[in-house]
Amino acid sequence: MxxxxxxxxxxxxxxxxxxxxxxxxxxxxxxxxxxxxxxxxxxxxxxxxxxxxxxxxxxxxxxxxxxxxxxxxxxxxxxxxxxxxxxxxxxxxxxxxxxxxxxxxxxxxxxxxxxxMRFEGGGGNLDDSGGDRHLSNRNLSNQPEPPCAEKLNHHKTNNLETIKKDIEKNCNAVSELAAEPLDHTYTSDHVPRPFVNLVKVFFNNCDTIEEYWKMAKLAAYKYVLEKDHTLVLDVAIQAFKQMIRKLKKVRLKKPIAYYYTIALNKFADQFYQELDEIGEKDVYGM
Known part of the structure; x- marks a missing residue:
């Protein structure tokens, strides 16, 4: 103790x-x-x-x-x-x-x-495979050296160089594609369309749209209101509009944190309002 x-x-x-x-x-x-x-x-x-x-x-x-x-x-x-x-x-x-x-x-x-306690995402076991990974690296280091280039005939050398160039070209193309941001049309279907249509006007990026929706869902979960989909959508939209109004007036260091706080307060008001209504029904026998 x-x-x-x-x-x-x-x-x-x-x-x-x-x-x-x-x-x-x-x-x-x-x-x-x-x-x-x-x-x-x-x-x-x-x-x-x-x-x-x-x-x-x-x-x-x-x-x-x-x-x-x-x-x-x-x-x-x-x-x-x-x-x-x-x-x-x-x-x-x-x-x-x-x-x-x-x-x-x-x-x-x-x-x-x-x-x-802090939320670590349940990722404590992600490093369990580390030992195998290091073992694999050690095993690779003990493998015999590949034959030197001079021992390969000219035809095979040209083929290897061609394959290498093709691989590098494909890798560069994939990297460029991965680096290119995706617009609102790539937003996940679980995000309601009215919310997407609002946020895309200001942030036409699927990751950003999904992140704002996630924060609204987090706020709803805290007050046990996540199943009221109509309420969650309404609060998410109102909180986003309020955040945009604030951004028009002042510079926010973390707009999404401000948005989350607004949503959290709105869900809190709804949560305690519902509890008060339950209390009144019990008191008056309704």
Whole structure:
């Protein structure tokens, strides 16, 4: 157990330089693993992320305190302790959270220190083949030298030179094609056409269009609204228009980050509005 103390004492546990960076990584976690959590568990996880702001990505919290906040926020429609624990267990299992038990000066557990981890994309095993790759290189280095050019007859030498030139020519053509940017007509079919038609006016590049749509989806996943396709499209369009208006007035260092923040706020408003409506229905028996 760690000794309890002020949250500032645990700054060294933070994995992030800013709230924006934390939100980006949290969104990536939710995009990949969001469907592993129930709606109630997602509500708990989102609330936990909101506590982790003073020290970015870290919060010292009692479960009872978290449940009380959720209970009051949603007019008595909070979540259970078992739901919170299931959320915590799932988040730890996938690597999103590291949880440390905190102890009182007098002994016994007082709270938990929740530490959000960076999203590394599940790519930790990409280097597993490195040993084989190095082995192959070593084996190649031990192979006998090919016969020198003088030992080949003139006809074979000319053929090899011709083949080599053809290969180089084809490689150059492929490189030029790869370097050439692709316009909006190459955008993936999963991006709605109305969104493509809007963004192409300003960024006629399929990769850029797909990246903006991806950020809108990330923001929707964070607030469990990804299945409302009409809402996601509407928010994506409105957020992009708002970003363009801002660009007309000032220079933005990272326009897509500004766009993501706008979309995130719009989804947050919708998320809490829906929860308030659920609370009112329960209160008035509707």
């Amino acid at each position: 760690l000794k309890n103390g002020q949250i500032e004492n645990f700054k060294n546990y933070s994995q992030f330089q800013s709230v924006a960076e934390f939100n980006e990584h949290f969104g990536s976690w939710m995009e990949k693993f969001g469907r592993e959590f129930t709606r109630s568990e997602k509500i708990a996880l989102v609330q936990l992320s909101r506590f982790a702001v003073k020290v970015v990505g870290v919060t010292n919290l009692k479960i009872g305190t978290a449940l009380k906040v959720l209970h009051e926020k949603y007019n008595g429609n909070g979540i259970s302790r078992s739901t919170w624990k299931r959320m915590s267990a799932k988040a730890k299992k996938i690597g999103l959270l590291v949880v440390h038990e905190m102890k009182r000066d007098s002994g016994g557990q007082s709270s938990n220190l929740y530490v959000f």
